[in-house]
Amino acid sequence: MERMYDNDEIFFGSKGTAVPSRKTFLGSLSAGLVPVTLWLHESVGDNHIGRDEVKSILSSNSQVFDSPKPTTLIGSILQIATDKDSIILDSFAGSGTTAHAVLKQNAEDGGNRKFILVEMEPHIARDITAERVRRVAGGYTNAKGEQVEGLGGGFQYCRLSKEPLFDATGAVREDVTFAQLSEFVWFAETGTGFTGKAKSPLLGVHEGVAVYLLYNGILKDRTVDGGNVLTAPVLALLPPHAGPKVIYAAANRLGAPRLQRERIVFKQTPYALDC
Numbered sequence: 001m002e003r004m005y006d007n008d009e010i011f012f013g014s015k016g017t018a019v020p021s022r023k024t025f026l027g028s029l030s031a032g033l034v035p036v037t038l039w040l041h042e043s044v045g046d047n048h049i050g051r052d053e054v055k056s057i058l059s060s061n062s063q064v065f066d067s068p069k070p071t072t073l074i075g076s077i078l079q080i081a082t083d084k085d086s087i088i089l090d091s092f093a094g095s096g097t098t099a100h101a102v103l104k105q106n107a108e109d110g111g112n113r114k115f116i117l118v119e120m121e122p123h124i125a126r127d128i129t130a131e132r133v134r135r136v137a138g139g140y141t142n143a144k145g146e147q148v149e150g151l152g153g154g155f156q157y158c159r160l161s162k163e164p165l166f167d168a169t170g171a172v173r174e175d176v177t178f179a180q181l182s183e184f185v186w187f188a189e190t191g192t193g194f195t196g197k198a199k200s201p202l203l204g205v206h207e208g209v210a211v212y213l214l215y216n217g218i219l220k221d222r223t224v225d226g227g228n229v230l231t232a233p234v235l236a237l238l239p240p241h242a243g244p245k246v247i248y249a250a251a252n253r254l255g256a257p258r259l260q261r262e263r264i265v266f267k268q269t270p271y272a273l274d275c
Helices: 002-006 047-064 071-081 097-109 122-138 178-190 232-237 256-261
Strands: 087-090 114-117 202-206 209-213 245-249 264-268
Touching: 047 071, 047 097, 047 122, 071 097, 087 097, 097 114, 097 122, 178 202, 178 209, 256 264
Parallel strands: 087 114, 209 245, 245 264
Antiparallel strands: 202 209
């Protein structure tokens, strides 16, 4: 107590008669000041500012939203509730303010925050939410004709299928086509959208690695040891690739030495698709 008094860490009230309280100095706090409980529009903005932001970025497309949140409000929340590697989920993405605020905060403090946006209205998701994020990330010309520099970063635009890929037991549904599973496998393996034609077991090459899928009779052989299972005869039928390979199949009949020699990583469907 005496040491704390000598270091001016105790406060006895303005008249010196109150029960002693400990002082907390900003320099001793690792997380900065405790947030205030009242946020005024002068500091975090309001819906009018939010509308102006959207109009400046998207022009006429912004009329869908009457009261979008301003990035200053979401940015204040990010400063309190996240660190530089946080993942932020917005289940009602709307005009895309959350993603905009995340990119802005990353640009300001060098963070690597990631966002997941969910928007159920297809035209809003495509024409407003995704378009806003695309523009603020890459740069755009605002409503005044001024060029606005991009904040950097990017995103992957995905659409949910009408039916789940797997049944209740975790197996791939029997009516799932090769093309549908190809999209899922490619995204699971590369994190990018599939742009191939899904007419070959070789889905494509990503960063030097060939991605193959053996499924649904793509090699016209659906016997037990046939086109859906990686065997020596099946391997001989696959389009060649000189570099490393990832092969998704129902099963594998090749030994470890052969896999290593052929630079193959085998992944069994559907168990390798739990992402």
